[in-house]
Amino acid sequence: SLRTAIEKARAANMPKDTMEKAIKKGAGELEGQSFSEALYEGYAPGGVALLIRCLTDNKNRTAQEIRHTLSKYGGSMAESGAVSWMFERKGIITVAKEQISDLEEFQLLAIEAGAEDIKDEADPIEIVTSPDSVSDVKAALEENGYSLSYDMSYIPSNTLKVEGSDAGKLFKLLDILEDNDDVQEIYENSDIDEAEMEALAEQMD
Structure with a gap:
């Protein structure tokens, strides 16, 4: 999948302390902080639907960060229910x-x-x-x-064919979203040719 390709391209570059922090956060082990789950809906370049599952100690901050990232990289935030019905x-x-x-x-x-x-x-x-x-x-x-x-x-429920510049923009957007410490999972409905996906992943190395 696209997300797997991104994860493989990033894995070797993740600092150990970042990985340990992510594991502790997922287990609710960061001291003095209370985390709750939030699910944000949006669109990526090419009209791809996004569900972004986050674990955050400040939903307002996280929502603003997700909205900013989507807007900056060719996507947009969607209202609750606008995208989730597609999954x-x-x-x-x-x-x-x-x-x-x-x-x-x-x-x-x-x-x-x-x-x-x-x-x-x-x-x-x-x-x-x-x-x-x-x-x-x-x-x-x-x-x-x-x-x-x-x-x-x-x-x-259905996938959307994405290619060319839209595929590159989608790959970039998902990579940036993955950089956000609050983002736990990203679900999307793109259908990208495997060869094109591999080429995009290589560009990240």
Whole structure:
């Protein structure tokens, strides 16, 4: 995905103290600070829809920063509900392929527990569930000895083809948003050609 490409391009350049701070913040371990979650909606260049999940100790400050970044890099803030309807809230469970000796048996186990979709092309395998079923699927897999990671995500109902200068602007905007300490996750509905995505990621190195 576009976000994965950006993360890979950035990973080697993240200072250790920045990474540790991000981990502590996510776990609510920064002393003297109380954080709450906020979800901001917006548009990126090319009309791409954005959902930006933040963890902040000051929602007004974070909203202003997100609005400023979007405006500066060719996007715009949207009203609540303007973008979120384009996404579905889903549970995402990932399991490393090396744990799976019988893929068909694994798939059957997940489906019987409530999985909606299983994406097994990449490693780790990704299991998509409804928000209500994620706990059941997680429990079924763990009871059968699988180690896993899970999170809640927003999956776009439809994607939007983006190319050329709009793709470059989108990549830049997402990179800048990722620089904001308050930003935890960015969900977007772009469809960018893989070769173009790789070229954009290389430009960041």
